[in-house]
Amino acid sequence: xxxxxxxxxxxxxxxxxxxxxxxxxxxxxxxxxxxxxxxxxxxxxxxxxxxxxxxxxxxxxxxxxxxxxxxxxxxxxxxxxxxxxxxxxxxxxxxxxxxxxxxxxxxxxxxxxxxxxxxxxxxxxxxxxxxxxxxxxxxxxxxxxxxxxxxxxxxxxxxxxxxxxxxxxxxxxxxxxxxxxxxxxxxxxxxxxxxxxxxxxxxxxxxxxxxxxxxxxxxxxxxxxxxxxxxxxxxxxxxxxxxxxxxx
Amino acid sequence: xxxxxxxxxxxxxxxxxxxxxxxxxxxxxxxxxxxxxxxxxxxxxxxxxxxxxxxxxxxxxxxxxxxxxxxxxxxxxxxxxxxxxxxxxxxxxxxxxxxxxxxxxxxxxxxxxxxxxxxxxxxxxxxxxxxxxxxxxxxxxxxxxxxxxxxxxxxxxxxxxxxxxxxxxxxxxxxxxxxxxxxxxxxxxxxxxxxxxxxxxxxxxxxxxxxxxxxxxxxxxxxxxxxxxxxxxxxxxxxxxxxxxxxx
Numbered sequence: 347x348x349x350x351x352x353x354x355x356x357x358x359x360x361x362x363x364x365x366x367x368x369x370x371x372x373x374x375x376x377x378x379x380x381x382x383x384x385x386x387x388x389x390x391x392x393x394x395x396x397x398x399x400x401x402x403x404x405x406x407x408x409x410x411x412x413x414x415x416x417x418x419x420x421x422x423x424x425x426x427x428x429x430x431x432x433x434x435x436x437x438x439x440x441x442x443x444x445x446x447x448x449x450x451x452x453x454x455x456x457x458x459x460x461x462x463x464x465x466x467x468x469x470x471x472x473x474x475x476x477x478x479x480x481x482x483x484x485x486x487x488x489x490x491x492x493x494x495x496x497x498x499x500x501x502x503x504x505x506x507x508x509x510x511x512x513x514x515x516x517x518x519x520x521x522x523x524x525x526x527x528x529x530x531x532x533x534x535x536x537x538x539x540x541x542x543x544x545x546x547x548x549x550x551x552x553x554x555x556x557x558x559x560x561x562x563x564x565x566x567x568x569x570x571x572x573x574x575x576x577x578x579x580x581x582x583x584x585x586x587x588x589x590x591x592x593x594x
Numbered sequence: 595x596x597x598x599x600x601x602x603x604x605x606x607x608x609x610x611x612x613x614x615x616x617x618x619x620x621x622x623x624x625x626x627x628x629x630x631x632x633x634x635x636x637x638x639x640x641x642x643x644x645x646x647x648x649x650x651x652x653x654x655x656x657x658x659x660x661x662x663x664x665x666x667x668x669x670x671x672x673x674x675x676x677x678x679x680x681x682x683x684x685x686x687x688x689x690x691x692x693x694x695x696x697x698x699x700x701x702x703x704x705x706x707x708x709x710x711x712x713x714x715x716x717x718x719x720x721x722x723x724x725x726x727x728x729x730x731x732x733x734x735x736x737x738x739x740x741x742x743x744x745x746x747x748x749x750x751x752x753x754x755x756x757x758x759x760x761x762x763x764x765x766x767x768x769x770x771x772x773x774x775x776x777x778x779x780x781x782x783x784x785x786x787x788x789x790x791x792x793x794x795x796x797x798x799x800x801x802x803x804x805x806x807x808x809x810x811x812x813x814x815x816x817x818x819x820x821x822x823x824x825x826x827x828x829x830x831x832x833x834x835x836x837x838x839x840x841x842x
Contacts, residue, residue, distance in 0.1 A: 436814075452782055454789050454804065461789075467782040493782055502776040503783075505818050510769030510783045511790040512805030513834050514762040518791075519799040520837075521758030528750040534700055534715040534741055535751075535758045536795045541702050541709075542759040543766075543791040547784045551767040556702065557760030566684075570753050578842050585830055586761050589768075594826050 348484055351376045351401060353419060354410035355384040357455040358433050362410065365463035365488040367391060372487050376402050398422050406431055406484060408449060413437050420446070429477050431484075435504050438497045439473055447472035447481040450500065451489075452507070463488045469495035469503065520579065527575075552593070559587035596732055599624045599649060601667060602658035603632040605703040606681050610658060613711035613736040615639060620735050624650050646670050654679055654732060656697060661685050668694070677725050679732075683752050686745045687721055695720035695729040698748065699737075700755070711736045717743035717751065768827065775823075800841070807835035 350372055352359055359377075366372045377388040378395050385394035395401065407423050409416055410433040420430050420442045430440060431447040440446040450469040453461065468485040470492060472478035478494075485492040495503065518539060522532045545554045558566040567587055574580045588594075598620055600607055607625075614620045625636040626643050633642035643649065655671050657664055657680040664680045668690045671678060678688060679695040688694040698717040701709065716733040718740060720726035726742075733740040743751060766787060770780045793802045806814040815835055822828045836842075 453785055454793070456793070465785055467785060469782065491782075491785075493779065495778065495782075499776050499778050501817075502772055502821065503778055505821050506769040506772040506778070507783060507786060508805055508807075508818065508831075509765045509772065511786050512803065512807065512838070513768075514765040514787070515790055515794055515799050515803055516834055516838050517757045517762040517765060518794040519803065520761075521754040522799055524750055524754040524757065528747050530743065530747050530751055530754070531741065532798075534717065534739075534743075535755060537701055537713055537715060537739075538755060538759050539762070539791055539795060542763055543787055545702070545704070546763055546766040547787060550780075551763050551770055555760065555763055555767065557756055559756075559760065569749075570756065573750065573753050576842065578837065582833055582837060583756075585833060586764055589826065589830060590760070590764050594824065 348372045348406060348480075348487070349375050349404040350484070351378065351404040351407045352410065353378045353407060353423075354433075355379040355381075355388065356410060357457055358451065359410035360387070360457070361455050361461060361463065362408070362433070362451070362488075363388060363391075369487045372484065375404050399424060401425070403428075405429065406480065408433065417441070429480055431472075431481055435469075435500055439471060445473055445477045447477050448497075448500070449481055449485065450495070452503065454511070464490050467491040467493055469493050469500060471496055471500070520582075555590060557590070559590035562591055596620045596654060596728075596735070597623050597652040598732070599626065599652040599655050600658065601626045601655060601671075602681075603627040603629075603636065604658060605705055606699065607658035608635070608705070609703050609709060609711065610656070610681070610699070610736075611636060611639075617735045620732065623652050647672060649673070651676075653677065654728065656681065665689070677728055679720075679729055683717075683748060687719060693721055693725045695725050696745075696748070697729055697733060698743070700751065702759070712738050715739040715741055717741050717748060719744050719748070768830075803838060805838070807838035810839055 352363055352374055366374050374392050376393045379385050380396055382396040388394050407430045409419055413434050413436055416432045416434055416437050420440050426444055429445045431449040433449055435450045448471040451466050452469055453466045466489055468489045470481045470485055472481050521535055525532045571580050574583055600611055600622055614622050622640050624641045627633050628644055630644040636642050655678045657667055661682050661684055664682055664685050668678050668688050674692055677693045679697040681697050683698045696719040700715045700717055714737055716737045718729045718733050720729050769783055773780045819828050822831055
C-alpha cells in the first residue's frame, strides 16, 4: 500500500485524488492546500491541512500546483528522505536535493467533466532508479498508459501538443468563423471533425491527409483564396497548403 | 414509399445504399454503374444494370459519381419528368432543365468503416419547392441532421471543412513529426487530441482555446521557436499564434 499526500486542490489534483481514491494499492492519507476553504471537497474523504508543519508522514508527496510554485513548496516539505513528485509538464526534475520525480498526466482537465483516468497517458521521470520504480508503481495504479519521458522529451511533447491541440483547435475556430459568416450552423462540421480526429488516431495523420492541397488541386485552392476575406487568412491558407503539399 | 435508383457504386453510393436499404420508406429499385463488375456487391439485394437504356422508372435518380461526370450522366437519364439529385459538395444544381436537387452528405467515408448515417449531416438544395420537399423526405429517412444549404453556402462549407478537417489534420501531422524526432510515441497525444475535439464540439472552439498564444506567454513561445528546426515551421508557429492572439 502506497501512502500518498497530495499538495494542491486544482483541476489536476482533484482528478488525481478521485482516481487514487478508487484504487486498492494507494491511500491518500492527506490533502494540503494553503487556503483552508479549498480543502472542503476533500475533507469528507481524507485528512486535510493548510499548515505545512502538519503534513503527515507518507511514501510520496505529490505536488500539483502552479508551475512557478512547485520548487518552493517542495523545499518546505518537512521530510527529507521521502519521494517528492510533481505533475507539471514544463517543470524539470526538482533541485531540492532529495529523491524526486515527475508525474505528468498529458490531458486537458475540465472541472465539470469526469475522465476515465485509465486511458490518460502518464509521463514519468525520476532522479534515480528506485524513485522511478516507485513512481511507475504509483502511475500504474491509475493508468494503463505509463511512459518514461525525460525532461528534453517532455519539452518536445509540450511543443507537439501545441500543434496537435491548440493549433488544431484554432483551425476549428476559423472553420466556425467561415460558417457563421454565411449563416451556416457550425454543427454541420461536427461529425466530420470527430471522424477526422478518429482517423488521425487510428492511423498516421500523414497517411490519411486529404483535400485540395494534398492532391495539388490548384483550381479549388485558387477559388478558396478568392473566398477568404482577410490577407491574414489567405496567408494562413497558402502556408498550410504549402506544408501539406510538400509534406513538411 | 419512395422508389429510388442509385447511379454510382463508390464509397458514398455504397454507404447510402446500405442506409436506404434499412429504411421502411425508401426502396432502392436499381443500382447503375457503367462497369458491370462494380455492381456485384449490390446484385444480391436489388436489381442492377450497366446500361443506361435499361434504367427503370423511379421517383428519384440519385447520382453519386465523380464531380466532373455528374452533369453528363444526368443528361442521359431517359426519364424527363423525374427528380434527379446528386451527392457532390462542389457541383451546383444541374442545368439539365428538369427537376433536380443536391443531396450532399458532409462526412468523410472510408470503405471499411461503418458509419451511423443517422448522425451524418445531409445538406440539401433543390430547383423548386416540390423537389425540395421530396428531397427532404428522402433525407429524413436516413438522417436526423438535414440542413437546407444553398450553392453559395455549400461553397463556404467546403472551405470551412478544409480548415476544420484537412488543416486540423495537418496540425496533427506536425505534432506527430515533432514526437517522432525525439522518439516519443505519438499515441501519448491521442487522448488530448480526442478531448480537444470533444471540447470544440461541445462548446465553441473560440471559447475553449488554451495555450501559450492564447495567454500571450512570450517566454514559452520564444522557447518553442528555438525548438522548431525549419524556417517553415517557425513561420507557421508564428502565424497561427498571431491568429490565436488577435482572435482573427
